[in-house]
Amino acid sequence: MGHNASPQQNGVGEFHPRVHDAITNPQIRANFRKAMDGLMEKRQQAFPSDEELERTRELAAAIRLRALSKLPELLEKLEANLIAQGVKVHWAENGDEACKIILDICNGKNAKSVIKGKSMVSEEMELNHYLEEHGIEALESDLGEYIVQLAEETPSHIIMPAIHKNTEQISDLLHEKTGTQKSRDVEYLTAEARQQLRERFEKADVGVSGVNFAVAETGTLCLVENEGNGRLTTTVPPVHIAVTGIEKVVENLEDVAPLLSLLTRSATGQHITTYFNMISSPRKEGELDGPEEVHLVLVDGGRSNIYQDDELLDTLRCIRCGACMNHCPVYTRIGGHAYGYTYPGPIGKILMPHLAGLDDAKDLPSASSLCGACGEVCPVKIPIPKLLVRLREESVAGDHRHDNSVVKGRGAKRKGMEPLIWKGWAKMHKHGGLYRSGTGLATVLWGLLPDALLSKGMGAWMSCRTMPKLAKTTLHQQMKTRQQVQASDNNQRENAGDL
């Protein structure tokens, strides 16, 4: 398989069969329900004051918007400052280019072993796979990522990659792959995994990490983590390569504090993580530790395309806290893998269509009841439901105002009977008279459930529900009758008055 056909960038198979497998798997259902309930509870406790939460969200959204509004300028400033501080900066148009840049750095150092901190961008570009194809071993050092890597899976959540597994499954996996004893004791399992990883840090030639915030004004790469593996990854090996999407830049250090506070509280309910790393240069003369070389790889990967559209631009505000998936009733039921893409859940539904194209990610925008729970908890106030509706429109090219839109795969779902059905629906519903004389049940079906007609009649609805009952008289008819009765009463009264 060529690297271009990476399974994460483009969906694995069809969406509905994946959903079916997940939804009918009681273990997946139970693991996600339990985990998401816990995460929602923790977040709620971390925000005791609605007012404070709302104030901070407003501030954070404004910070992200300000950064995005001058993104090109800030990226240049970031680059200039980092270079001045001795960091090498690389630009990659897409994931493949970024992989190649990292491979070249590794080859230049004759590196055989890479240790990795957690990075969703590296997942997006399938870095591990790429490095291994080129003879370099890449080992994940974040505990969750390590578990997922051992299981030869992909992360099912952007913050907690192995959240789809319970303790017993993790114990069995570690036992099978690394020979640890089977145990339900989380501390024991964690200690064993840490020991295994610790040995590998010492041997690694290169450390690869992600970036949470890249501060333009000071040239600082901020890394948020709990396990200390991020600090080891960025300080123990002689070379550190940080990789990030171009949208992660913020203007100054003051911007970081509110974003960090919202990130950790929204993600795991923590007021602060155990580690917060600020990286601004390689080891300086006289310093005792730190890497000899630091690189930053800035990846576009479709982001600058979104940047062209004022509405879609909001997608890039995301600080990757995962709160939208924790609160999503769809994600809770199908889990992360069913989506079939690097970023699952609500953020994935609005981001992946841009990274993979709407023709590929065609089922994502519609897989939402538009309940709004995601938008409600988003720490940077991304209007996720609004963007979902926009992408639904893009996928059927349903609004001629957007005919020149930048979205890849616009109109990919505009086929079959559906466009005709909506035209018929509009004709029926824009004339009150036509609507009133409409054909009862047929009107309802055509008006509300076009897909039902398209596929299996009312089959999809009836799979778990009884048939809705049409009323004998409509409200229109009842009101008309009522007005006629009132009018005739009034007439009679007036006539009586005449006598």
Add this chain to the structure above:
Amino acid sequence: MSSIKLYPPKPKKVYFFGTCLVDLFYPDAGMAGIQLLEREGIEVIFPQDQTCCGQPAYTSGYHDQAREVAAAQLALFPEDYLIVLPSGSCAGMMREHYPELFAGYPEEALAREISGRIYELTEFLLHVCHMQIEDKGEPVRVAMHTSCSARREMGLGDVGPSLLGKMAHVEVVEQERIKECCGFGGAFSVRHPEISEAMVTDKVAAIAATGADTLITSDCGCMMNITGAAEQMENQGQDSHFKGEHIASFLWRRCHGS
């Protein structure tokens, strides 16, 4: 909601937009809503040319068609009376989405003006009419499901429970995960039937577990979804017995002791 909404004094006349779902499936709920408004001394005008707010096409992505239908509704409210709808979902469509739907069109100013006059029925009864309720009904235990549109788009999560809380003989019980979506989502329920089914099945189980006799909602989409699934589950031998009633019908009935 990020801002506090200021409510106007009780008007003499309002327009009533019944919504297509109420019109065809639950006209009694619409009629009850109209009677509750009249009970407040308000004259209710029901434009006969009303059809649908356009939401089904809008959330399906067919915005050109949604706009055509919505444009026809914009012509229904020539006087400056407030417009009341017995549905948070349709009210949300008209209040929150009409301005953007018509952005750049000749109707834009009219759409903005009309969106500012849109009120959901229970919101209107509670905050504009300051409705007083003398509960003449028998003691009853109910659960309330507030639609996601009413709760999150319109910011009306407390309104239904506040109205029910005014009733002396009504015990309101809270189902688990009360704020979670019921899985309707319009066309979502047929485009992604398995996910929708998983959501509504959980919702029915949560409501049934409260022992409530009746599920009260202010949105007929949720009601059709939840009660349809509850009936089906009961047909299949599960204990999911409760009936559904629109809050307008419930309030009207309790006010008259029937």
